[in-house]
Amino acid sequence: MATREGYYVRRDNPVQEGHLKCAGVISPSSNIPSVTYDVFDVIIIGAGYAGLSSARDLCLSGFKVLLLEARDRLGGRTWTAEVEGHLYEMGGTWIYWGQPHVYREMSRYGYTKLLDSNADKVGCNYFTSWINGKPRNISYEEEGPAVERAFEIFCDVDGNGGRRIIPYPHDPHFKPEAKQWENISAAQRIDQVRAKLSELELYTLQGFVAAISGNDMNNTGFFDILRWWALSGYSTQGLYDYTETYKIPEGQSRFARTMFDEALATGNLKYAFDTLITSIKDTSVTVEATSTSGKSWSARRLISTIPLNILNRIQFQPPLSPAKSAAHSIPHIGIGAKVHMEVQGTNLRTWSAAAWPDSRIFSGRGDGITPAGNTHLVFFAGNQKGLNAQEDARHMAAEAKKLHEMEIQKVIWHNWLEDPLSEGIWCMFPPGYSFDHLDTLRARHGNVLFASADWALGWRGFIDGAIEEGTRAAMAVVKDLGFPRRVAPAL
């Protein structure tokens, strides 16, 4: 099945919008029967990993669940496009066995044969940095220790590699002293350590931090970089291992589909895709969700997994508290781009790059070999507003070529920033946001619960955080409603 999402440009062709094969497209798009239940137990808005894991948990426990999704596919900010026999992860991609919520699911479903996107490399075997206005190729023997030392200095906020300030990475506010680090930007932190860094260390650090944040260093909260570091075992090797090495060979959409299929197999799941909810009304007895087409559904509880950056578009009745409205009105700053390119030959299979501020592309690297025998490169870049898709592809290709010579065959991407259902990629908080607003984002509003990777405690913005949140919301519903009892069927 093909999704309407994503952009695909084949050399010398116009941009193709959508029509990309994706295992997460569900057809027919709804299984709501003409005669519906009057009231569901739970309505879940959003079929990303937060919504899917909530739906799965609640269906397993015997609740009658209605899953409503505005897209034509599962996965939210995570989906897999299959183009000419090759899988491209358009959003969330990498997972690790130390990410407890997602790996528990992978292990449970048997997705334990992983793909190491760095393994078995052959090719040019060097790294390109953009230093003082021009690209420079550097051996990994030189680059590795530079990145390692730069991150160690950047993250050593306590003489103990960050361990004292964030001793429990899944409990980020545990130490009140952490607040002082939450208030500064990544740029301010770089200024604090700049004198200790060599030129190479400074430029590679800046490139990687930009790639992590997807935004300007001045807008990026330093604390979120420090959290990634702590979650990754307080090490640069850990950052690679946890955040950009291991993939599910079958693709994320297949994995998401497995979770959906399990929920479906319980017989307790109804769903409707292509269904955009615009208002949520809590009558205190039931919650009513109304879609753009004016259709309404009711349930005893509602779980919203709507991402932070579009949450203020939803009309709530009764209105949200001032604290919640305030939190919803400040967007997270993860607004970068992730772009795939297929480039001629295999030389760049072992290439990687990091650049900031002189290039739109923050980082890139070889991610695999396509069936045509070419190299699949993945880039993280800034967004360039005001370009149409054709211009955007051309611009990104030109920026990639500024970093390194390459013959580009294909460009494939999803414009997450202009996607009205996300308006951003993974969640990164601006400085001073987390201590003020995180608890508020996580709080319920009457019978409405909020679950999203955007306010997970641990791997915020990751698949792991989405599942953490979906699990939490499902537990809260069970606490409210109690377990439905199975009535023995008459024989």
Next chain:
Amino acid sequence: MATREGYYVRRDNPVQEGHLKCAGVISPSSNIPSVTYDVFDVIIIGAGYAGLSSARDLCLSGFKVLLLEARDRLGGRTWTAEVEGHLYEMGGTWIYWGQPHVYREMSRYGYTKLLDSNADKVGCNYFTSWINGKPRNISYEEEGPAVERAFEIFCDVDGNGGRRIIPYPHDPHFKPEAKQWENISAAQRIDQVRAKLSELELYTLQGFVAAISGNDMNNTGFFDILRWWALSGYSTQGLYDYTETYKIPEGQSRFARTMFDEALATGNLKYAFDTLITSIKDTSVTVEATSTSGKSWSARRLISTIPLNILNRIQFQPPLSPAKSAAHSIPHIGIGAKVHMEVQGTNLRTWSAAAWPDSRIFSGRGDGITPAGNTHLVFFAGNQKGLNAQEDARHMAAEAKKLHEMEIQKVIWHNWLEDPLSEGIWCMFPPGYSFDHLDTLRARHGNVLFASADWALGWRGFIDGAIEEGTRAAMAVVKDLGFPRRVAPAL
């Protein structure tokens, strides 16, 4: 509630057997009604974490589950004794957020405020090693790098810190080359690297390896030490973090109880403690479990979580395959002792030790301060056969005093080796066992499934591995039987 298990000696008093307060004791010991279901969906033997997680998962999904346990408490080889207001973990203890199966459960139940048993140390602040026949006190500044370097050399089997031989620690046999490392003992591996190690490095390494294995270096498979290393992120710091730093402040028995209580709340759980099963008969339609008292129960499937070292005591009908019988006939070699002592004062709060082969005690360290203001020390030691409990306590106390001066107020332990329901502590394989027998241990026998931390793929022998296995067994049952449908109750 008090359990009949465990030994407790207070200074100058005789050994007290049992009567230790434990949150895992369930009373009354059974909730099987006089009118029982003719046939359960699933019988689960054993209420350790494997059985508990299976039971919880299956109860949530609407299966009628019967949980049978020979002990008077939950938790199997993990339980918490409360003595004079202080918690002593008698078996499984430490958990980490990078252990996916257990941390997902902790996160789900809200057990996310952890206790760092190394934090906020004051006291003597040194390490004792037993070198060339006598104890030597060494500063942590000297000890830390020695242990780190020793483990790095010991585990560097591939010039890449073990990453090439075990690239996926949750998939231990992924590389066929791993087999060669599976065939050698820890002693043989030490011989291979001995020349590279300083005296201090050698002796501390031996002490820690002995503490990990609970047995003689010659009987210990090197591969299991290497697996712990890989699972811990291929680092010595990781070994500390993953395996001996973080505890659940409420105690493991409380956590186990939460899982049990959730299963119970579904209304689908029946249980009987004090019920030892001795034979399992598969009629191909149902499986029948019979207890020592001659009582029998039937179910469509049976999950055995009986530990490896006592599995060959069960009578199976039809008989097990020769491969399974062979695997069950070789015990794992984890037969060490874990012993708690309360010692006068707080000086030893920051003390630690490792010793082998000249001391019965392999390792020990401060683990907390008791309400009386004394130090709680935890030791790992070898087992000494032929001693009664009183002699055993005296012997362990004497061995501890050989390492360091201390005034011992209490000795508390569980003799896991002589416990007929375990005959060992955590699972450690002898050399040459894993590649030959692991798959066989994991295989089903008709309608009987086998789930135990003793044959987990990842954290084998850990709480995480037990939950991994319980999850796997529950999934297998669902695959066999399909989901029970909830029938809407008549209103």
